[in-house]
Amino acid sequence: MTTRFLDRPAVRAVLGPTNTGKTHLAIERMCGHSSGTIGFPLRLLAREVYDKVRALKGDAATALITGEERIEPPGARYFLCTAEAMPRDGGNRAFVALDEAQLAADRERGHIFTDRLLNARGREETMLLGSATLEPMVRALVPEASVEDRPRFSTLSHAGACKLSRLPPRSAVVAFSVEQVYQVAELLRRFRGGAAVVMGALSPQTRNAQVELFQSGEVDYIVATDAIGMGLNLDVHHVAFASLSKYDGVRQRRLHPAEMAQIAGRAGRHQTDGTFGTLSGAGEGRGRPLEFTDEEVYAIEQHRFAPLTKLYWREPTPRFDSLATLIGDLEAKPFEEQLSPAPEAIDLAVLKRLAEQPDIAGSVRGAGLVRRFWEACQLPDFRQLGADAHARFVARLWSDLREGHIGADYVAARIEELGRTQGDIDTLQGRLAAIRSWAYICQRPDWVLARDEMAARARAAEAKLSDALHQRLTERFVNRRTAVLMRTMGKDRGLLRVKLEDDGRVTVEGQSIGHLDGFRFVVDADASVEDRKLMLAAAERHMPALLAAKAQKLVTDELGELELADGALVRGTQKVAVLERGKSVVRPRVVVAKELGQLDPAHKARLGEALELWLAQKLAPLEPLAALEAAALDPEAGSEVRALLLTLADRAGTVRREEAGLAHVPKEKRPLLRKLGVSIGSLDVFAPALLKPGPRQLLRALGVDRRPVQAGMEAVIEGGRHLPAGYRHAGKQAIRVDMAEKLFRAAHEGRAEGNRNGFLVDAALATSMGLLPESFRALMRDAGFRQGEAKPLAEGMFGPPRPLLWTWRAPRKDSMQPPSRERPQRAERKTPRGDRPRKPQSGKGKPEGRGERREKPAVTGPATGKALAGLAELFGKTS
Numbered sequence: 001m002t003t004r005f006l007d008r009p010a011v012r013a014v015l016g017p018t019n020t021g022k023t024h025l026a027i028e029r030m031c032g033h034s035s036g037t038i039g040f041p042l043r044l045l046a047r048e049v050y051d052k053v054r055a056l057k058g059d060a061a062t063a064l065i066t067g068e069e070r071i072e073p074p075g076a077r078y079f080l081c082t083a084e085a086m087p088r089d090g091g092n093r094a095f096v097a098l099d100e101a102q103l104a105a106d107r108e109r110g111h112i113f114t115d116r117l118l119n120a121r122g123r124e125e126t127m128l129l130g131s132a133t134l135e136p137m138v139r140a141l142v143p144e145a146s147v148e149d150r151p152r153f154s155t156l157s158h159a160g161a162c163k164l165s166r167l168p169p170r171s172a173v174v175a176f177s178v179e180q181v182y183q184v185a186e187l188l189r190r191f192r193g194g195a196a197v198v199m200g201a202l203s204p205q206t207r208n209a210q211v212e213l214f215q216s217g218e219v220d221y222i223v224a225t226d227a228i229g230m231g232l233n234l235d236v237h238h239v240a241f242a243s244l245s246k247y248d249g250v251r252q253r254r255l256h257p258a259e260m261a262q263i264a265g266r267a268g269r270h271q272t273d274g275t276f277g278t279l280s281g282a283g284e285g286r287g288r289p290l291e292f293t294d295e296e297v298y299a300i301e302q303h304r305f306a307p308l309t310k311l312y313w314r315e316p317t318p319r320f321d322s323l324a325t326l327i328g329d330l331e332a333k334p335f336e337e338q339l340s341p342a343p344e345a346i347d348l349a350v351l352k353r354l355a356e357q358p359d360i361a362g363s364v365r366g367a368g369l370v371r372r373f374w375e376a377c378q379l380p381d382f383r384q385l386g387a388d389a390h391a392r393f394v395a396r397l398w399s400d401l402r403e404g405h406i407g408a409d410y411v412a413a414r415i416e417e418l419g420r421t422q423g424d425i426d427t428l429q430g431r432l433a434a435i436r437s438w439a440y441i442c443q444r445p446d447w448v449l450a451r452d453e454m455a456a457r458a459r460a461a462e463a464k465l466s467d468a469l470h471q472r473l474t475e476r477f478v479n480r481r482t483a484v485l486m487r488t489m490g491k492d493r494g495l496l497r498v499k500l501e502d503d504g505r506v507t508v509e510g511q512s513i514g515h516l517d518g519f520r521f522v523v524d525a526d527a528s529v530e531d532r533k534l535m536l537a538a539a540e541r542h543m544p545a546l547l548a549a550k551a552q553k554l555v556t557d558e559l560g561e562l563e564l565a566d567g568a569l570v571r572g573t574q575k576v577a578v579l580e581r582g583k584s585v586v587r588p589r590v591v592v593a594k595e596l597g598q599l600d601p602a603h604k605a606r607l608g609e610a611l612e613l614w615l616a617q618k619l620a621p622l623e624p625l626a627a628l629e630a631a632a633l634d635p636e637a638g639s640e641v642r643a644l645l646l647t648l649a650d651r652a653g654t655v656r657r658e659e660a661g662l663a664h665v666p667k668e669k670r671p672l673l674r675k676l677g678v679s680i681g682s683l684d685v686f687a688p689a690l691l692k693p694g695p696r697q698l699l700r701a702l703g704v705d706r707r708p709v710q711a712g713m714e715a716v717i718e719g720g721r722h723l724p725a726g727y728r729h730a731g732k733q734a735i736r737v738d739m740a741e742k743l744f745r746a747a748h749e750g751r752a753e754g755n756r757n758g759f760l761v762d763a764a765l766a767t768s769m770g771l772l773p774e775s776f777r778a779l780m781r782d783a784g785f786r787q788g789e790a791k792p793l794a795e796g797m798f799g800p801p802r803p804l805l806w807t808w809r810a811p812r813k814d815s816m817q818p819p820s821r822e823r824p825q826r827a828e829r830k831t832p833r834g835d836r837p838r839k840p841q842s843g844k845g846k847p848e849g850r851g852e853r854r855e856k857p858a859v860t861g862p863a864t865g866k867a868l869a870g871l872a873e874l875f876g877k878t879s
Helices: 022-031 043-057 101-105 110-119 132-141 178-192 204-215 257-264 294-302 323-330 346-355 367-377 387-401 408-418 425-443 451-477 480-488 529-559 601-618 620-632 639-650 667-675 693-702 737-752 764-769 773-782 860-875
Strands: 011-015 036-040 062-065 078-082 095-098 125-130 146-149 156-162 171-174 196-198 221-224 238-241 245-247 252-254 274-279 311-313 339-341 498-500 505-508 511-517 520-523 563-565 568-571 574-584 587-592 654-656 684-686 716-718 727-730 733-736 785-787 806-808
Touching: 011 022, 011 132, 022 036, 022 043, 022 095, 022 125, 036 043, 043 062, 043 078, 043 204, 095 110, 101 110, 101 125, 101 132, 101 311, 110 132, 110 311, 125 132, 132 146, 156 294, 178 196, 178 221, 178 451, 196 204, 196 451, 204 221, 204 451, 238 257, 257 294, 323 346, 323 367, 346 367, 346 387, 367 387, 408 425, 408 451, 425 451, 563 693, 568 601, 574 601, 574 620, 587 601, 601 620, 620 639, 620 693, 639 654, 639 667, 639 684, 684 737, 727 737, 727 773, 733 737, 733 773, 737 764, 737 773, 737 806, 764 773, 773 785
Parallel strands: 011 125, 011 146, 036 078, 036 095, 062 078, 095 125, 156 274, 171 221, 171 238, 196 221, 238 274, 311 339
Antiparallel strands: 245 252, 498 505, 505 511, 511 520, 563 568, 568 574, 574 587, 654 684, 716 733, 727 733, 785 806
16 A cells, blocks of 8 residues: 655655756755755666766765666765665655656556655655646645746757758657667768667667767767657757657557657757757658647647646555465555556566466465565566566576575676677677676675675676677767768868878878879778768868878979969079969969979979969969959959959059049949959058958069068058058058058048038047158048148137047049948038138149149040950950
């Protein structure tokens, strides 16, 4: 009969969906007490939490007790157990918790969880953790419990069906049979490089090793049974169901929505949202597609499920007067209406089968032997052989136990026989299941002689088999080379380590994918058909870097260190090759010097190819200029834009505005220039990417731009007659054109906020660049800005002088406007008459600050003709 502890401290029931932190809360609460016990549904989960608590409390204070493993230091205060190994009264500890308590409705193990729910209590605090569907049963059976509902940390949403070939990375595929797990894992190996495999029958060591494959990113997929739904914390973003039905021990049935949610809830941990769906192409039989119903999707996304109405119960303290009395008590019906008799579990089925055998039944006399016989019948069927086969194993076991103990020699021989690591995956799994049975037997306090030694041998054999099984699973279901190649197709391909080995092999993340034959990539001969396409795609992405590396090695080995100078490739003072104008300014032809003409033709051609690859890598900073040249060949750009682009390319990326013919470029074409990286400034049109030291030095070394190059391309330098490339005069100084444009933009922003009397211009930016005040004023005059005169304070007034106001007038008649998006108001029209510059009369005098002569606006004819002439010179054609 059920014992109720209503006089114990109140019980706290924490209920909610997955990813609500219930287990984490229980760990924190237990560690805050002087002692505690937590019962878990799986040995794997108990082991995972044991490792966490041991890290907090130390080895001496933490114990792990499961059917097959028992780590119990003498002074242990915190016990992590499976539900079956958990003391039914809590073990007289301060804190007691039961995880996944809704399993009290499970056909096979439900009576165990029901008993712990009703009877396991802590001296100071008791916590029941489970699904919200358990709430009515808790309120009815444990009325003293306070119920807390915890919301999910992240959102879970339905993503529909997805092909296996398009499954997103960091996905888990859930199947409900070993055959289906293997099938899906094999397909993922072929098309995605592999998957980790997790099943309930795996040992914790094998499970952890497989999970580490997934968690470390070595594979992006994990295939698991529904055991993944019980607290296995993984970095999963999507859960795909390979089936929506399973065999529950009685029949093949569709999963309940709560079961679906328990599994789907593994997607999206903590604050990361997750998705769930099905695998398209799979079916549920009779031609029906594999898909969730609308009602199931709503229930899973909203965490709304039908509440439990019954929990399974079996007498937890039967009498041992005789086998008949024992069986009668185990088949007794509960008294509470919320409880149902548990279906016949395998331990009861084995007991009834063996009790029908006269030789066995005749040997079980007295309460002690009946109890001992019942404990033998409770040996779990790790091998999943069924009641009849398992009953034969228990009968053989009882033949030794009824005489006292099992001999150590016999146990050692069985363990040694099962500990062999030869064989395939199925063979190793069978041995692991069998060794788990012997590990369980060796943990019993009075079954085996030399118990501790035999238990240690069983654990060692299990560890050895686990390593071998992990290796077999990895060899069968993980193709590391394919996994690496698939990663090259993703967004993180730039982070991969692609290396050219000394022997010519090309490796990606340490995995060989082929070799270079000269400068030709050859795929590994042992590559599968599926891998060849991936290898070629990966090689195509990384080939420029690989060829450049090989060319650099070849050039260094053959010629030493090269330099680019005066339109030639030189080594010291010796010319190795000269550069001739090619189809593009930045794509010259490499002609090997005459001194190397005596080389073997094949070797000379190979060296010339290496030099071209070396030069292409060297000229990589000039890609913006190459883009301008390529855009100039596009007929869609229009003749005016093409002329401007050719002028820019011919002048190495910088041209005065009055020489650019910008007035004839349609406004709708100007976004194309911005897309190409061309800035239209107040005084210059330029490509900012070419105003860096690297590109400028390369242009001079190529002989494209003979102007001197400022080594550091500082913002402001001393002026002179011949300015370096990319600079313009600013009084006695010179300023880089993009920095000048920065000053003009700041001034135009101030102008937009001014009034008819003028506007303020902050000279602090110019000063920070190193521009002197007189140089700043000269530069601003070139852009049409005028600084007003200082006005003295009236007599008797004190304080700082009034700020100087500026005015602006366009310096040309080519509709030049400031480059801001909004056209600012024309402040000069609001300037008082007294402040306006006077116009020259009859050619005598000029406006203050203007140039010596007034230039005519640029027209289409000359500019276009000059640009076409440049095009003819560039490509060797006549206009």
